[in-house]
Each structure stands twice: as C-alpha cells, then as structure tokens.
Amino acid sequence: MKMQFEHISVLPQEVLDFAPESTASILDCTLGGGGHSRRLLEKFPQATLAGIDRDALAVEAAAGCLQAYTARTKLNQASFSELQDVFNNLSEPLFDYVLADIGLSSEQLARPERGFSFMQEGPLDMRMDPDRQQTTAAHLLNTASEHELIQILRNYGEERFARKIVAKILAVRQVKPFESTRDLADLVSSVIPRRLQKKGFNPATKTFQALRIAVNNELQELTELLAQIPIRMKQGGRLAVISFHSLEDRIVKQQFRKWENPCVCPTDLPYCICGEKSLGRVLTRRPVNASTKEVADNPRSRSAHLRVFAFEKTDL
Numbered sequence: 001m002k003m004q005f006e007h008i009s010v011l012p013q014e015v016l017d018f019a020p021e022s023t024a025s026i027l028d029c030t031l032g033g034g035g036h037s038r039r040l041l042e043k044f045p046q047a048t049l050a051g052i053d054r055d056a057l058a059v060e061a062a063a064g065c066l067q068a069y070t071a072r073t074k075l076n077q078a079s080f081s082e083l084q085d086v087f088n089n090l091s092e093p094l095f096d097y098v099l100a101d102i103g104l105s106s107e108q109l110a111r112p113e114r115g116f117s118f119m120q121e122g123p124l125d126m127r128m129d130p131d132r133q134q135t136t137a138a139h140l141l142n143t144a145s146e147h148e149l150i151q152i153l154r155n156y157g158e159e160r161f162a163r164k165i166v167a168k169i170l171a172v173r174q175v176k177p178f179e180s181t182r183d184l185a186d187l188v189s190s191v192i193p194r195r196l197q198k199k200g201f202n203p204a205t206k207t208f209q210a211l212r213i214a215v216n217n218e219l220q221e222l223t224e225l226l227a228q229i230p231i232r233m234k235q236g237g238r239l240a241v242i243s244f245h246s247l248e249d250r251i252v253k254q255q256f257r258k259w260e261n262p263c264v265c266p267t268d269l270p271y272c273i274c275g276e277k278s279l280g281r282v283l284t285r286r287p288v289n290a291s292t293k294e295v296a297d298n299p300r301s302r303s304a305h306l307r308v309f310a311f312e313k314t315d316l
C-alpha cells in the first residue's frame, strides 16, 4: 500500500524546463516524496533515474510514487556524503541532469515525533536519518559548551540574540535537561523582547534552523555534494539546486561562480597564467523564485531559490 506523504514539489515546471533536451540519465539527490523525479521520468520516457535521500521514510515514499517506473529507477537511502558508494554501484554513474532540492520536506516538518517543528510538541530530535545519526538536537542542547552553542546559533541561524538565548539554555539545563520542542520554543520566545519579535514570524525560527543544520551537518553535506558533482556530469549536463535559506544559497552561488571562472590570476595580468579552466556557465544570474501563484498555492515555496549550472567541460 502506498504510504501517505505530504509534500508539494516546489518550482515543478522550472525544474523540468532546465533539464537538457536530450536528458537520458538523471540523479535526484533529494527524493523526498518523489514528486520531481516522477515529473522528470514522465517528461523523459527513455531516461533512467538514480535517486537518494538520507531519510528512510522519504525513500519509501518515493518508491511508492515511482512504482510505475521501477525498471528505470534505482533508489537508495544515502546522504550526499555517501554518494560515492552509490556511484560505485551504478554501471555508468554519469548524468545529464542532477537535482538537489535541499532542506526539509513538509512531511518531516509535519510529524511531531521528528522534532523539527516549533509549532508542535515533540521530542527535540531533528535527525533526518534517526536510525544512523547519533546526535539529536536535545543531546546537542544538553551537552554543548556555551561557546559551541553561541557559534551554532550565530553561524547557522544568524540569530542576533544568540548570547542571551544560550545563557538561558545553560541556566535551564542545569535544573532539567531539554527534552521537548515546546520547552525550547517557549524559552526562545521568553528571551527575545516582545517589541523586537517580528510579526508573523515565530521567534524560535532561527534557533530551530540553526540546531537542525548542526544536527544534520547540512552545510558540510552540501559542500561535499558540490565537490562530487563535476566529474559525474556528461558534456552539456546541468546541475539544479533549490535551497531554502541564505546560508545554503550563498554556498551554491559561490561554487557556481568558481566553476564558471576559476582563474585566480591578479586582475591586472593581461593573460591567465594559473591554468584554471572554466567548467561551464551559470544559467541563472539571479536565483529563480516561485511565482505569486505558486506561493499562494504552496506558501513553503516562498523561500525557494533555484540556481542552475551548465557543464560544458568534462575532461577533469
């Protein structure tokens, strides 16, 4: 029986439109519910698709969604940093189109037991792969040093009240360890002065984002993904990345720029002596955002940024 999986794919038409016309092999690095993969397999009836997700429930849901295409798909539970193992098990790990729609699915957010949401009471977990990851958000909150927690909140949440929030966390955890999402959400809300709380924006948003990024090592995972992709692309292949916050978007933007123009020669040199060669070109000077209609239909798409890189050189 197909499991129920709540997730509406963002920028669905744009993801299809950026795929090279003669796409024959696809890598979906973030299967989620399989929505993007299904559309791509429909659009390219001859194409094969390799898909991964680090969340076992997502792989299961995607397998259900892609049931009609089993002959053309190979799905695995794996994280970006484990892609090499996935490639080792494919006969030809070279792709025309690679998609990474990073972040959380609505399903992960909607399940209180996963602990991602400050809106619902649940254990402070936040692991995308609870079977194989050891560190939960609660463990981090209860054991990390003051300095580590401040760094996490500042670097991953850009939280300006990091120091105050952490001081309160340290005081509270001496009395009773953190267990639930509600405990943390209430604490953050009590620390940030009410007059400085943005309307329509839960004050715990940044703290939850920061912890989630730390628990899942998300920025490192993204960096590792980007490092592995160039040698896996066919000539003319494209990489599409959808990110949901500025930290990830910045990493993608900077990496794409470097691939396009890797030259490190001083700008006043009349010609290049460093020998670094461009891998191709950025197809999206600015990130592609969801239309007003899509945002109205699927508010989660509001913060989605799509960037696409076209690889023109493959002799790496």
Ligand SMILES: C[S@@+](CC[C@H](N)C(=O)[O-])C[C@H]1O[C@@H](n2cnc3c(N)ncnc32)[C@H](O)[C@@H]1O
Pocket: 007, 008, 009, 010, 029, 030, 031, 032, 033, 034, 035, 036, 037, 052, 053, 054, 055, 058, 078, 079, 080, 081, 101, 102, 103, 104, 105, 106, 128, 221, 222
């Ligand atoms: C926004 S959802 C993808 C939705 C999907 N494109 C669809 O159309 O249904 C993001 C997915 O990426 C997965 N994910 C996030 N970081 C990952 C990583 N480092 N390695 C593998 N999967 C990851 C999450 O578990 C989640 O299922």
